Structures are given as C-alpha cells and as structure tokens.
C-alpha cells in the first residue's frame with residue numbers, strides 16, 4: 224500500500240469552553256508550519272511559551288509542544304498547540320493553520336498514521352478507540368491492556384508456535400534427504416496447544432463484546448408498578464418523574480449505569496397498559512414495546528403490595544423471548560416474601576437493589592466470569608475463529624496421516640489470518656472501516 228503523508232491538523236479536545244484546548248498538527252512540515260505563526264523560536268524537546276499571531280495580530284498566548292519524528296504519537300513531526308479553552312480562539316487558530324497549507328485531519332487519521340508508521344499495531348490502534356469510548360473502569364482496564372500490547376503479544380506467541388512447526392514441516396519437505404519428517408504426534412501436540420490458546424481467548428469473547436458495547440435493560444410493568452422509582456434507585460438519582468397518577472412516565476428515558484463493570488443503559492418505559500385512552504400515552508406504550516424489543520434484558524415489575532395479576536403477566540409476556548428478571552416492588556409495604564425466581568425490592572429503603580444488580584450481572588455474564596487483561600473486538604474474534612478452523616483442519620489432517628504438504632497449507636492459513644489482527648496483512652477497506660469510527664483529532 225502506498226500512502227502520502229501531507230501535513231494534517233485538528234482540534235484534539237472537545238470544542239467547548241474549558242481550561243485549555245489542544246490543536247494537533249502532524250506531518251513533515253508540522254513544526255515549521257507552527258513556527259511561522261508563533262512568536263518564539265520553537266526549541267525541540269521543550270515547552271515553548273509564546274503567542275500565536277496572524278499577520279502581526281496576536282490571537283492567543285499558548286504553549287507549543289514539538290515532537291520530532293519518529294518520537295511522536297504518529298511517528299511524524301508533530302506540534303501540539305495548547306490554547307486557552309475558548310472555542311472561538313481554537314477555531315481561529317485551526318483556520319490559520321488550514322490557510323497555511325495544512326489539511327483538516329479525517330477521523331482517526333492521527334492514529335491511522337501511528338499504525339502506518341509502525342508506532343503501534345492494529346490491535347493497539349483499535350484499543351485507543353475502546354479506551355476513549357470506555358464507560359466503566361473494567362472496560363478501560365481491558366482497553367489499556369490491549370493498548371499496551373497484551374493482545375498483540377498473545378497473538379504473537381500463538382503465531383510463532385504455529386510458524387515454528389510450519390518451519391520444521393517445510394524444511395523436511397524441501398530437504399527430505401537432510402531433514403527428517405516431522406513426527407505426526409508432534410504436529411498434533413503443537414497444533415492442539417495453539418488451538419487451545421485461541422479457544423481460551425474466544426471463551427472471553429462474549430464478555431469482551433459486552434464490556435465494549437454495554438447492555439440495554441428495559442424496565443417494564445403496569446402503570447404505578449414502581450418503574451420510575453426503581454429506575455432512580457438503580458441510578459441513585461432523581462431522574463424520572465415519580466407521581467401517584469397512573470401513566471406519568473409518558474416517554475422512555477435512558478440513563479447509563481455501571482453494573483459490576485458493565486455499562487448498562489437503563490430504559491424506563493412508559494407504563495404499559497392495553498387500550499390506553501390517552502394518545503400521548505399510547506405512543507409511550509408503543510415505545511415500551513420497542514424498548515423491550517431492543518433490550519438485552521427486561522426487568523418485569525409488579526406491585527408487591529397489590530400482588531401479581533393477569534395484566535402483569537400479559538406485560539411479562541411481551542418479554543417472553545428475552546432474558547428477564549421478575550421484580551416484586553415496594554417490599555417495604557408488603558414485606559419481603561421472596562418467591563423463587565423473583566427479586567423483592569424497595570426503592571424507598573433500597574432493599575434488594577444490590578441483589579438485583581448482581582442478578583442482572585449473573586443473567587447476562589454468568590457467575591465467575593474469567594478475568595481478562597485485554598479486550599478483543601468482533602474483527603479479532605472473526606480472525607481467531609477462522610484461524611481456529613484452519614488449525615482444526617490441520618489437526619484432523621495430522622490425525623488421519625494426511626500428507627504434510629497439505630497440513631502445511633492449513634497451518635499457513637492460520638498464521639496469515641492471525642496476522643490480520645495485528646494488521647500485518649490488511650486491506651485499505653478494513654483500515655478505513657476501523658478508523659471511520661474514531662473522532663477527528665485522534
């Protein structure tokens with residue numbers, strides 16, 4: 224692949240009022256370009272304090288941090304300008320840079336360049352995005368693990384194990400007089416061991432996907448079942464409107480909550496009631512049905528004081544194809560009579576709230592999930608599954624005494640597909656897909 228690296232610039236911090244704003248410039252001419260609009264001589268490896276000027280007019284007092292290639296994030300010359308956090312000033316400086324010949328960076332272009340300039344492999348570049356998007360500490364921890372190369376190292380280990388075996392097979396095929404044929408037992412042992420390591424990573428795939436994407440929880444139940452109150456109790460804030468008039472939560476409301484490290488979007492649905500007389504409420508009911516539809520798990524609430532009735536069961540039926548937890552609310556009024564498969568809660572006393580959070584976690588993840596030091600994404604998982612298939616083919620071949628020539632084809636395929644994870648073998652389309660999800664300035 225051929226790439227040209229012109230000088231790019233972008234605002235790297237959110238464009239809103241704040242202490243500082245950062246503009247990043249990267250490319251061969253980055254430092255020179257900033258020098259032309261900066262009042263002091265930029266000294267390398269120094270914090271440079273001065274003014275940005277435009278045709279002699281002072282724009283802002285800033286700090287310029289130069290990073291000389293290859294010792295920068297992108298591996299190119301980079302200049303970071305720290306301005307005062309005024310959106311007007313930040314935009315003005317960006318415009319001056321654009322008028323000086325820099326180009327506005329595309330999404331993720333800084334990180335893409337870091338990858339193309341071998342500052343990081345593709346799994347690390349993807350981890351940057353995961354880290355930016357992490358909503359819980361557990362997700363950030365996994366993303367940081369991938370960023371510092373834990374996934375990369377693991378894949379390298381598996382790849383070199385297969386490559387070593389492949390090397391031996393090829394040597395014996397190329398020089399049959401000098402190199403003895405590899406023992407089939409050895410092929411089976413080594414292939415099995417590589418396959419087991421891949422299976423180990425894939426075992427955590429579901430957990431990784433949930434950590435990266437989070438889950439959606441719908442809170443469903445008849446009007447007055449206690450949905451809004453439970454919603455607030457789970458969030459520990461006053462958010463949804465709580466009243467004694469049925470059907471007050473007319474709209475669906477969403478909030479994010481941390482359940483033992485999983486980011487959960489909680490959707491408070493409007494009270495579901497068949498044949499609602501009110502048009503607005505009808506829309507709410509439709510939305511509730513839609514919320515249940517898109518949820519990963521549904522909390523089905525019934526008023527513990529009133530007891531469960533046919534109308535409650537009808538609503539719970541809407542979630543019949545979903546993971547669900549039956550929640551008996553208002554247990555401070557009715558007493559904590561725990562029935563099998565139900566959780567009693569009180570939004571008033573907070574009784575049962577922690578138990579409910581744990582139940583959600585267990586329902587989604589299971590008990591004792593394996594701890595994982597890094598995160599994989601769907602792309603990695605696809606490659607791992609394909610590599611596993613190739614190894615299983617090789618294994619079957621070895622078990623049936625197939626020609627080692629043929630076994631080597633499968634082993635080679637496994638190595639190649641594992642190389643896609645790090646980006647050794649990659650197409651422009653895959654690259655564009657990955658970096659399209661980044662923000663501008665990263």
Ligand code: GDP
Nearest residue numbers: 446447448449450451452465466553569570571
């Ligand atoms: P929704 O219509 O399902 O959203 O129900 P709300 O959350 O608005 O609650 C309906 C009524 O029940 C309100 O008066 C709440 O104060 C009351 N309520 C909800 N949860 C509890 C609870 O755990 N204990 C008590 N004592 N009252 C509750």
